[in-house]
Amino acid sequence: MNSDNRAIVHMDLDTFFVSCERLIDSRLVGKPILIGGTSDRGVVASCSYEARLFGIHSAMPMKMAKERCPDAIIIKGNSGTYTKYSNMVTEIIKEAAPVYEKTSVDEFYMDLTGMDKFFGCLKYSSELRQRIMRETGLPISFGLSPNKTVSKIATGEAKPNNQMQVSRGTERVFLSPLSVRKIPMVGLKTYQTLCNLGIRKIQTLQDMPVEMMESALGKNGKMIWTKANGIDNSPVVQYNERKSISTERTFDRDTIDIYKLTAILTAMAENLSFQLRRAEKVCACVSVKIRYSDFQTQSIQKRIPYTAADHDIIPLVLELFKKLYTRRVLVRLIGIRLSHLVNGNHQISLFDENSKLADLYSAMDTIRDRYGDRSLVRASGLEARTIGRYNPFKGEPPMLLANRRV
Template identity: 70%
Template sequence: MSNERAIVHMDLDTFFVSCERLLDSRLIGKPVLIGGTSDRGVVASCSYEARKFGVHSAMPMRMAKQLCPEAIVLRGNSGVYSKFSNDVTEVIKESVPLYEKTSIDEFYIDLTGMDKFFGCHKLASELRQRIIKETGLPISFGLSINKTVSKIATGEAKPNNEINIIRGTEKPFLAPLSVKKIPMVGNVTYKTLCDLGVKRIQTVQEMPMELMHKVLGSNGLTIWKKANGIDNSPVVQYQERKSISTERTFGKDTTDVVKLKGLIIAMTENLAYQLRRGNKLTACVTFKIRYSDFQTYTQQKHIAYTAMDHNLIPAVLDLFYKLYNRRLLVRLIGVRFSHLVEGGQQINLFEDNQKHLSLIQSIDKLRERYGDRAVISAAGMEAKTISRWNPFNGEPPPLLANRHQ
């Protein structure tokens, strides 16, 4: 049947560690931890040798060092990882008709209908070998009729291997695995399921759908479907977004520096939030200012990859102070982030200040719930009309409202 889907999930094994090993072969075979290196740091990636000691990603670095004292600890270099990630993306892009890049190190590939020509497993296998040969990075994949089963299969294939789940065997493949293997079952949900005596996927398969709904709401339904190997979500063609920006034209030209500064902070916070929502980071900030005589000036600054307010706001304000001429009336200001890369959540773990990271994550949760102007810094309070716009859904930005004094 040609309408049967064939979906591959590919995931680069311990990606950051693998990149570091390509740069320094002495790291091969040794326990390696990558992340924020101070006591407040968090593990962004760890080698299989370190995992044997119970280390896992997102663990506080201090704890990881206690568990595995002989581990080599590295700061991590997001620019290097982005380059390797792009190398892998290029190989995939040249080889398949439809792929989706969901983070810096994982991809979904839709090979539906390709079996008429070569056989999907053979095609995926050859692609995997090509990636290993051309980039030197280990990569694993799972192949099945949908995203969920393929992603779980990749987890079972690791390290550096592949699994093909034959159509019709999805349920028996999933049955013996822990419910934790289902994407979207985090620690809280796992605890709820454990309290119900549910540890294996098979138990969920045997439960009535209504019971899962009663216990976990709509989440329960999704988990039940995934446990039963049902997932109709499509592979969405990947498009690299190069930049995001926002600008504001004043209804009345101004020299009010307090107002300007407040607005710049609000614009920067808003764009940073959009970056985090899209799981992206920026390495270049640009500030633009136009005076009442229509003279326009822009300046940019390269920074370490980030999506964090406390890194971006000072960079943008620094550009503003360099460009601002106090004697002139300002007509327009704009902020732009470019050189974007995906996989922000992982790379943000290099942040040494875990408090900052936790705070930002809590604030973002509130924004998701109550709107993206729900929580803003005091300095950004003035700017009431920063647009609510998700730059990663392909829609053009709305025109920002002019605000008359």
């Protein structure tokens, strides 16, 4: 369907982590709040609007943030709490929206195309926003327009805790006075490149020939130019909580070697965690499966706070395996599945860690991207000699990562 005929809503929970903490402790309302690693070497995962007035932003070193706002209240954060409230909002939207896409723990798209005939999309979206605030206590903003890009930018302009509609035909006028930094996919590096070209406002992009942007930035230049002109035909992709990635190992010879089994599970979990981070996703459920030599198959799973960190997933996998492996007979197959995936930064689970751990993950993943998934592994996982390098998030259904015999 042409984007001009669509009604797309983008909803975003305002300063989500901070809002959750304020629900727990009302004394935090109106005060500058920093959430993240509490040591000087920690990083800011989220901050309140009051803290932003001091120039503080997410990913800033905590030491620098405290220097800018000495009176800020620092909270380590609790990913379990944030997962709980994210799920509450998801359930409300799931019930109300015909098609919805959950793009992170605090961000949603909805396609309300055709509902104007019955409700009026703006009225329906506004009532849904009021319901979310009433039932969860969380502030939330939304933008409504004919496409995802304009709606997302409109949400940003509506914040904090408000709403905005951009009517069909007014997209370019709405976008033109805004900074090019507002365009999704324009990160800091691209923004600096555009500034060097004398491009700071979206209107400048709108007035440029698309060929000039292609010449300067290649394929991305054309995409940025298209978004700057308020054009985006991308669909709202129905969210499915059962979406998962998994990997299995079938043995040539059935085994009872616990050392070998735990080593392979460690390597498998480590690789799946890396695949999540590479795709910028986090999971909320971990499952382990065993098939014995008599083909009896058993599995166990556990819901967890959203994460893609090795140090969260690997110990849980080994714990589940220990609970599951009770027959003490030969094992034919073992498998791991990570499910309930959403887009998100794996640092959501690193509130209690310092920035060195986040830097370590980044360095490890960079090495694997360049030299291969098995170029850097834990010593405890060396027993697993083969781990598939197939990326489940590119071009194939993300249900099966690998099924190899070892």
